[in-house]
Amino acid sequence: MVIGNIVSKKNRILLRELVATDFKLRYQGSMLGYAWSLLRPLMLFLILYVVFVKFLKLGTGIPHYPVYLLLGTVIWNFFGEITSQGVGAIVGRGELIRKIRIPLWIIVLSSSISALINLGLNLLVVLIFMAANHVDPMRSALLFPLVLVELYLFALGISLFLSAAFVKFRDLSYIWEVVLQGGFYITPILYPLSRITNLKLQKLIFMNPMAQIIQDARYAVVTHQTTTVYQVLRGRIYLYIPFALVLLVLLGGLRYFKQQSKQFAENV
Amino acid sequence: MQDNIAIRVKNVSKTFLLPHEKQTSLKGALVHMFRRKRGFERQHVLDDITFDIKKGEFFGIVGRNGSGKSTLLKLLAGIYTPDTGHITINGRLTPFIELGVGFNPELTGRENVFLNGALLGYSRKEMRAMYTDIVGFAELERFMDQKLKNYSSGMQVRLAFSIAIKSQSEVLLFDEVLAVGDERFQKKCIEVFHNLKEEGRTIILVTHDMGNVERFCDRALVLDKSQKISVTTPSKAAAIYARINVDEKQLKDKDASQENSVARRGNGAIRVAKTTLTKDGEPTRIFTTGEPFSLQLDLERQPDAAQLPVLFGLAFFNADGVAVTGPNSRQAQLDRDAKTVIYTIPELPFAPGDYSVTIALYGEHMETLDLLDKTLHFSVISDHTMGGAVEVAGSWSSAK
Numbered sequence: 001m002v003i004g005n006i007v008s009k010k011n012r013i014l015l016r017e018l019v020a021t022d023f024k025l026r027y028q029g030s031m032l033g034y035a036w037s038l039l040r041p042l043m044l045f046l047i048l049y050v051v052f053v054k055f056l057k058l059g060t061g062i063p064h065y066p067v068y069l070l071l072g073t074v075i076w077n078f079f080g081e082i083t084s085q086g087v088g089a090i091v092g093r094g095e096l097i098r099k100i101r102i103p104l105w106i107i108v109l110s111s112s113i114s115a116l117i118n119l120g121l122n123l124l125v126v127l128i129f130m131a132a133n134h135v136d137p138m139r140s141a142l143l144f145p146l147v148l149v150e151l152y153l154f155a156l157g158i159s160l161f162l163s164a165a166f167v168k169f170r171d172l173s174y175i176w177e178v179v180l181q182g183g184f185y186i187t188p189i190l191y192p193l194s195r196i197t198n199l200k201l202q203k204l205i206f207m208n209p210m211a212q213i214i215q216d217a218r219y220a221v222v223t224h225q226t227t228t229v230y231q232v233l234r235g236r237i238y239l240y241i242p243f244a245l246v247l248l249v250l251l252g253g254l255r256y257f258k259q260q261s262k263q264f265a266e267n268v
Numbered sequence: 269m270q271d272n273i274a275i276r277v278k279n280v281s282k283t284f285l286l287p288h289e290k291q292t293s294l295k296g297a298l299v300h301m302f303r304r305k306r307g308f309e310r311q312h313v314l315d316d317i318t319f320d321i322k323k324g325e326f327f328g329i330v331g332r333n334g335s336g337k338s339t340l341l342k343l344l345a346g347i348y349t350p351d352t353g354h355i356t357i358n359g360r361l362t363p364f365i366e367l368g369v370g371f372n373p374e375l376t377g378r379e380n381v382f383l384n385g386a387l388l389g390y391s392r393k394e395m396r397a398m399y400t401d402i403v404g405f406a407e408l409e410r411f412m413d414q415k416l417k418n419y420s421s422g423m424q425v426r427l428a429f430s431i432a433i434k435s436q437s438e439v440l441l442f443d444e445v446l447a448v449g450d451e452r453f454q455k456k457c458i459e460v461f462h463n464l465k466e467e468g469r470t471i472i473l474v475t476h477d478m479g480n481v482e483r484f485c486d487r488a489l490v491l492d493k494s495q496k497i498s499v500t501t502p503s504k505a506a507a508i509y510a511r512i513n514v515d516e517k518q519l520k521d522k523d524a525s526q527e528n529s530v531a532r533r534g535n536g537a538i539r540v541a542k543t544t545l546t547k548d549g550e551p552t553r554i555f556t557t558g559e560p561f562s563l564q565l566d567l568e569r570q571p572d573a574a575q576l577p578v579l580f581g582l583a584f585f586n587a588d589g590v591a592v593t594g595p596n597s598r599q600a601q602l603d604r605d606a607k608t609v610i611y612t613i614p615e616l617p618f619a620p621g622d623y624s625v626t627i628a629l630y631g632e633h634m635e636t637l638d639l640l641d642k643t644l645h646f647s648v649i650s651d652h653t654m655g656g657a658v659e660v661a662g663s664w665s666s667a668k
Contacts, residue, residue, distance in 0.1 A: 010389040017386030025374055100364040100387060101346040265347045266284065 011106060018110035019117075026114070037118045038125065041077050045070050052190050061225070062192050064133050067126065068222045072189040072214050074122045079155050079210060080180050082115040086159025087166050087173050094268040104261045108163050112156055119148075135222060144220045150246055151213045157250035164260040167267050187211050193227040202232050209249075212242040273358060274439055274470040275321040275344065280353035282314045282339055313339045316353070319489060319499050323358070323438075324468045326461070328481040328502060330509050331491030337474055338443075340491065341365045344472070345441060359438030359470075363387065366443050368428035373417035377408060377427060380416050384431045398434055405456070406430040426453055433460050440464065443474045458484075478506040503652055507556075510620060510649035514554050520645075534638040538578055538629055541568040543644050557650040557659055561616040565609045565627065577604050578637065581628040582611060585642060587621050592657055617658045620650040 027033040049066055052058045059065030089111040090097065090104065097104065166172045187210045188196075196202050205211050206229045219226040233239040286309045313336045321327045331337045342348045343355060345365045364370075370387050371380050381402060385395040403409055406426040416424065432440070461484055464471055475481060481488050481502045488505035490498050492512050500508070544551055544564040555561050563582070580597040595611065602609060624642040631637050 009391070013386050013389060013391045017383050021372060021375065021379075021383055024379070025372070028374060096370050098342075098347065099366050099369040102363065102387065262349050265342065 011103060014102060015106050015110055015113070018106065019113045022110065022114045023117075038121055041074065041122055042125065044077075045073050048073060048190060058191055058195070061194060063223050063225060064130075064135050065192075067129050067133050067135055068192075068218055068226070069190070070129055071126050071218055071222055074119070074126055075151065075214050075217055076184060076187065076189050076210070077122070078115060078119040079151065080184075081118065082112050082152075082155040083158050083162060084173075084176060084180065085111045085115060086155075087162045087176050089159065090163040090264055091166055091170075091268055097268050098265050104264060105160070105257065108156075108159055108257070112152075112159060115155075116152065130221070138221065138224070140220045140224070144217060147213055147217045147220060150209075150243075151217075153250050154209050154213070154246045157246070157253035160253035160257040161249070164257045164264075167260065167264055183208075183210065187214060188227075189214060199232075202227070203238065206232055207238070207241050207245075209242040209246050271358075272323050273320050274323045274325065275358070275361075275472075276354075276356040277317055277319050277344075278354050278356075280314060280317045280343060280350045280355060281312070282336075282343060282348065282351055284311045284313060285309075286311050314343070317497055318353075319497070321439075321470060321472065323470055324465070325470055325486050326465055326484050327470070327472050328485035328488035328505065329472060329474045329491065330476065330478065330481060330488055330505060332512060335491040337491055338365070341441060341443060341472075341474060357439065360436070361439040362432065362435050362437045362441050364432075365441050367432055368424055371416055371424065371428065374415060376415055377403075377412040377419065381412075381427070381431060384428070385434075388431070388435050390434075402427075402430045402434060405433075422450065422453075429457065433464070437469075439470045439472065441472050441474075444476070478502075478509055482506055507649060507651040511554060514647040514649065520553070532638070532640050532643070534629065534636045536638065537570050537573040537631065538576060538637045539568045540565050540627055540629065540638050540640060542566040543627065543640075545644070545646055553646045555616055555618075555646060555648050557618060557620060557648055557654070558615050561613040563611045563625065563644075565611075567607050567609070567629075569605075569607070573637075575604050576631060578602070578606070578609075579630040579634075580609060580611070581630065583626040583628075584618070585624050585626070586618070586657060587623070590657060592618060592623070615661075616648065617660060618648045619654055619657050619659060620648050622647050 023034075027036055030036060032039065049069060053065060053069065059068065062068055086108060089108045093107050096102070097107075162172060162176060186205065187208060188205065193202060193205070193211075193215065196205070206215075212229045215226050215228045219228050229239060229242060317340070329337055329340065339348065342365060343350055344357075345361065345363060347365070364387065368384075370384055372383065375383065378399075381399065382392055382395050385392075385398075390398075403412055406423075406429070408423060408427055411419065411423065419427070432442075461471065473480070473485065485502045485505075487499055488502050490500070490505050490508045490512070492508075498505075498508060542565075544566075545553060545555075546562045546564060547555055547560055565580070567578075569576070578597075580602075581594065582596070583594040584592045586592050597609075623646055625644040625646075626642050627638075627640045627644065629637040629639070
């Protein structure tokens, strides 16, 4: 997978057409159509907001807590969408794979791009909420794109691995559903990390790249009163673990996908 | 590789591991990890295959279902990777092996044209330039804004074919394209084939229809289940294909099932105990037009019929039920106490097809001793095409 190969004219055309088809097909027959990709996460956010902020008063110490919560859910939803679409990406296009020679990674890439588009729209909504909540623009916001790149690469690595493994192990889609559900709770999305008083546990939570990513994103654009991995694990070697994990997942995913892709047409 | 070779297949083998019970769940895989013996069956689909396809050649691939045709095609297209051996392709090859791959029933005809074009590597702009052409060739102008699921299968294939021929690859793969579409469209396809050939492109046609192979192909490859392959002239390929299509066991089973039926009558004083079909002394059920044919009857006589003279009558029926010929032994000098009788045709004049034989034995006063009605079956193949039910030894001459 050479970079030059990715941007070759033929592959760009194919990628574009696959993404466009996905887009057209997904909300076909529904009245509100594409609006659902915004409405669904917003409604879910509303439920979380009412239950956890209004009823349980979880984020009392943190300024702009609704935005803080929204950004967390938007990022997690993106991760969930990209990976759960990734699981079935190869198998779902089995008909195509069995009968035509195309670069197979393009299929996984195309499924991730529709999730990226959704993320973009959702971030616009976050921006509107930020304006409404009078969140002050911060210089650290310049780092936000970097966090997004890390997030995308991590999710892509997992998608590559899952899509390839799902060809052989069809249990994976159910397992991944459970993992995502569990991940949602062990990642500090609903609750501020300061609520966890056991410091060892805090450190442990930060081994998860998603925790590091979401907290960094919040720190960058919402409020500096966010607990980040740099404060919890300052100066420790463990600090590098979430980043190393992202790299490991990406390279491992690429390698496994490349190695397995030769047999997709036979096994899918 | 020489310049005039388009595709070189060298010692290519492909084996599929077929699990007896496919493990597609984690639990299954875990359970199996601890078991020594795994339930795999190796299926050698292609074994050490070597052949070349020349540039500009119209190359046919024929074979029965399960002979490895699709596997070979997928290997050529690069969808499968060979276990051993190499496939070298000189020039670009169409990436798909079937028409209409990637068509989506939920999209309109127009959208599908652009999607399919993208699979061929054409941008929207390039496709727009070709669009009128494609739709015009497919004769689907009125239907382009309808969803593909509302198309008839013939319409879908027409559209797919019209896009596929826009491919600029040097090597084109077509799998059974002529089997679909009406006669008018088939004529158009044939025109396209001729044009492509004139442009010097290499075309690989996979088909069951030997007529098309003989009509278009320069050479043809016959794939057999026994993994013997041969690349020959189209007419020879047709003959080989006809032979592998005849199932001797099936013909014999057909005999057996009829023997037990009511198709047998007669007083039984003399009975046919055994029938044997032979060619050059070898038992067979497959004969070739213009080559020898023999039918041997072994008789079983009751003690009081040991010396009884017998009149033999045969009738050969073709698949349409037409009696092609009905020889009898009235003029023949046969031994009164014969136990074995042989009927021979030195040069079988029958056209290719399936035949059945009725065997009748009559006594001195024309009483029926034994009659087996259409109980024996055989097939005739030929290395050339002919019309009609029989081939006679005619010759042509001319004068000015």
